[in-house]
Amino acid sequence: MDAGRLPGLLDREADVSCPHGMPTAMSCLDCILDDGVGAEDTPPVTATSRAFKARFPGTCPLCNLAIHEGQSIVHTNREHVAHERCIL
Ligand SMILES: [Zn+2]
Ligand SMILES: [Zn+2]
Numbered sequence: 001m002d003a004g005r006l007p008g009l010l011d012r013e014a015d016v017s018c019p020h021g022m023p024t025a026m027s028c029l030d031c032i033l034d035d036g037v038g039a040e041d042t043p044p045v046t047a048t049s050r051a052f053k054a055r056f057p058g059t060c061p062l063c064n065l066a067i068h069e070g071q072s073i074v075h076t077n078r079e080h081v082a083h084e085r086c087i088l
Contacts, residue, residue: 018030018031019031043077045061045062045076045077045078045082045087046076046077046087047074047075047076047082047084047087048074048075048076048077049074049075050074051072051073051074051084052072052073052074053069053070053071053072053073054067054068054069054070054071054072054073054081055069056069057069058073058081060073060081060082060083060086061076061078061080061082062082062083062086062087063083063086065083067081067082067083071083071084072084072085074087
């Protein structure tokens with residue numbers, strides 16, 4: 001009997017992949033922080049202003065799509081603007 005072995009866990013560790021683009025999770029700071037003890041909780045993105053029309057093109061950090069002039073955007077608690085629709 002070898003009750004101490006957890007083959008499922010070993011398989012999982014051998015097959016780690018990183019969603020951030022690094023070759024392995026072990027080489028990725030974000031993955032290590034995600035799993036690490038004491039990782040900071042990331043507060044949800046919330047709007048800190050009323051919606052207004054974008055005056056400059058940009059990129060929305062929530063959907064990673066372009067913000068075009070004239071679209072409804074809001075300031076957020078992340079020092080970025082985002083599409084109004086992405087906040088709600
Ligand atoms: Zn990663
Ligand atoms: Zn967006």
